[in-house]
Amino acid sequence: MAEKHIGKQTVALKNPPTIKATASIVGPKEGRGELKQCFDLIIPDELWGESSWEKAESKLVREAFAKLLQNAKLSNDKIDFILAGDLLNQCIAASYGLRETNVPFLGLYGACSTMAESMSIGSMLIDGGFADNVVCLTSSHFCSAERQFRFPLELGSQRTPTAQWTVTGSGAVALASQGTGPYIRNITVGKINDLGITDINNMGAAMAPAAADTILTHFADTGLVPEYYDLIVTGDLGKIGKKLCLDILRMNGLNIEANYNDCGVMIFNLNEQDTHAGGSGCGCSAAVFAGHIYKEMMKGNLKRVLFIATGALMSPVSLQQKESIPGIAHAVSIHRSLD
Amino acid sequence: MAEKHIGKQTVALKNPPTIKATASIVGPKEGRGELKQCFDLIIPDELWGESSWEKAESKLVREAFAKLLQNAKLSNDKIDFILAGDLLNQCIAASYGLRETNVPFLGLYGACSTMAESMSIGSMLIDGGFADNVVCLTSSHFCSAERQFRFPLELGSQRTPTAQWTVTGSGAVALASQGTGPYIRNITVGKINDLGITDINNMGAAMAPAAADTILTHFADTGLVPEYYDLIVTGDLGKIGKKLCLDILRMNGLNIEANYNDCGVMIFNLNEQDTHAGGSGCGCSAAVFAGHIYKEMMKGNLKRVLFIATGALMSPVSLQQKESIPGIAHAVSIHRSLD
Missing domain, CATH: 3.40.47.40 (Stage V sporulation protein AD)
Structure with a gap:
């Protein structure tokens, strides 16, 4: 190893x-x-x-x-x-x-x-x-x-x-290399997961298994418990994928509900802004991390965050050719201090 | 640094x-x-x-x-x-x-x-x-x-x-991490170069400045001379880009002609196979390296190789929108032994 x-x-x-x-x-x-x-x-x-x-x-x-x-x-x-x-x-x-x-x-x-x-x-x-x-x-x-x-x-x-x-x-x-934090401490690089979802309008469902796989692996590898983090945040499953991710984790014996959220759910006002299942796109988790999460860490409101950005590795051509949608997710743990 | x-x-x-x-x-x-x-x-x-x-x-x-x-x-x-x-x-x-x-x-x-x-x-x-x-x-x-x-x-x-x-x-x-070579020793990661080429049918011209930039930087950074390598090989400029790359290098005081070749020129028989300026595509430099260069190194025919794969970072949409074609090139030096 x-x-x-x-x-x-x-x-x-x-x-x-x-x-x-x-x-x-x-x-x-x-x-x-x-x-x-x-x-x-x-x-x-x-x-x-x-x-x-x-x-x-x-x-x-x-x-x-x-x-x-x-x-x-x-x-x-x-x-x-x-x-x-x-x-x-x-x-x-x-x-x-x-x-x-x-x-x-x-x-x-x-x-x-x-x-x-x-x-x-x-x-x-x-x-x-x-x-x-x-x-x-x-x-x-x-x-x-x-x-x-x-x-x-x-x-x-x-x-x-x-x-x-x-x-x-x-x-x-x-x-x-030098500075006063927040610090990146652990990284769990994800594997491609494909559970056979073919609905291009339901990316949350396609990505949720990958997110859950990476989260389960992260906790198994590190021996940490979900409560260790102030926030576990996936990078854009939206509200349907978020629920599926929680369900898959629960089926595997891990409950992260108390401190879990999703960038796609956080960025819009889902009740008023007519964005259906929520936000997506590379820019979603990037702007939520850079804009919101980082600043909350600097204010001291979040001390330890597990950030898991999730991707759907398909294209319009692959879907036209009747392929399912593979997902992937990578996790980065970020700590305000090195205590 | x-x-x-x-x-x-x-x-x-x-x-x-x-x-x-x-x-x-x-x-x-x-x-x-x-x-x-x-x-x-x-x-x-x-x-x-x-x-x-x-x-x-x-x-x-x-x-x-x-x-x-x-x-x-x-x-x-x-x-x-x-x-x-x-x-x-x-x-x-x-x-x-x-x-x-x-x-x-x-x-x-x-x-x-x-x-x-x-x-x-x-x-x-x-x-x-x-x-x-x-x-x-x-x-x-x-x-x-x-x-x-x-x-x-x-x-x-x-x-x-x-x-x-x-x-x-x-x-x-x-x-x-462990093995008997060939070994990767130095890496020069390239910058995006855009000299304003807009002809989608002349990728060699679009990529040649990036290849030349990375080659010049590699030799400046390492203090090596071209003769140090048995082969300096770009990753798919084709015959037009190859000539341009040599020209740009010569204008900058570097002559690599004696031991320079290009994967796009090497892979086909350009006189008989009707491939015009030569091969291209990610698979070109990959297959030439994996198939030919690596095996020549294992046979002892090549001891030190500088491998520079070159890319054109455009899309059909960017060209329709009248953008020019940015190029990039990364260099990896490979040595049969660590002497």
Whole structure:
């Protein structure tokens, strides 16, 4: 077993990297949601002065990166790696949004699990002595995602009750080898899980088994109990997936209900904002982590958080070819202090 | 500067990971090319018994992974991470091809640079103490790529002379903490370069500046000279990009012509196989590395290789929106022994 492995698939960082700063930018609908106070910037409309939604998403990435450097008081030449990805075909939001940064770039694709994936790899690169400063960043955009994955918005298609609403937003995290926390301590990289869900309008159901698998593995590997964390938060199962995740965990003897929530449930006001099952998209967990969770940790309201971003690894083509939807989830444990 | 950094953007591995085994599977056209002797398997036709090209590409991935475990004499429970990606929207070749592996999975998107990206991250995860065995894998497929990026094959569209031919193939590499080499020693992670090329049929021109940038940086960071390597090999610039890369390097005072080649030039017989500027696609550099270069190193014919896989980070949507094509390239230095 590798030196820093504990249990089956969890690693424990010897010199836990610190989160030096975060940045978050969201769209107007997210800016009217439950977490509206916590974001760095709420853009006035979905185009944000650009000629397409895809270009607007790249701008979200570009500006989130710029805001992050400002918040972290870092210049781009101090960043060793950017780890970023998004949902658009060929991850163009990240590559176009970051092409002027002049920073070594490692592109990721983990669907909506990308924020936890980037923080996982970023933390290992710092703990391994390969980097002092790493930027982890993801984005999503409601309009570009609808166009690519579902229907053109112009059709005005009706959404099913199980559908989630892709968050317009970008979240960025600056990880550093030196600092005063919060610290990344343990990482559980997930496996692909596919239980045969084929409904593109029920991503929560497709991702819940992966989330539950990673959570069960995390607790088995670390020997911790759910109460150890102030918050266990999945990264966008929405309200249907959240319930399924709890059910699967309960069937496996783990009850996390007391301190469990989901970024897709938290970001909108589900009763009033007509987002059906809740938020989704890479930008959802990224903005909720960067905007809300990090700030609550800095205020001392959360001391230990287990952050599990979840992704559905399908494409419109795979669904047209009658494939089911594989899910994945990666968990990162974040501690306000190293006590 | 981080502990294992040398120069601006290169890392030197303290305990260089070993390449335990490789596996390569290619399509029929590749199986008639210059390197036909070196692959583990040549499939009889592009569908390989599947009902779609996308499913056939997933099968390439699945079978390359299985072949790799066999060649490395490893079972899946010994693999700490799979690092994989491909060109298909949402990287479905990798996620569907690997969903039954039951191994922690980190999805990457680096376009055709993915093989070097996966070997870079994989090496750092091993050297950092997070893994004993990592699988790095990519794929591409001529028919699925043409359908997605260019024209449906059924149209029989004429190709421009600068166009490259996407390789049908998958290459996989097993990296391990213990072994007898070849060893990964230095890694230069590239930056995004965009010099304003907008011709989707001339990817070589779009990627050449990124390749040249990473090569120049590698030699500046390490203080090495081109003659130090027996082979400097870019990952799929094709013959036009190869010439441009040489030109840019020469303009910057570096002449690598004596020992330079390109995987896209090597894989086909360019005079007879009608592939215009040569091969491309994630599977090109992956199969050439796994099939040809690794075996030449094991035979002792190559002692030191600098492998630079190159990617074009665009999408059909970004080109429709009049964007230029950003390129990226990552370099990995591989040594037969640690002398």
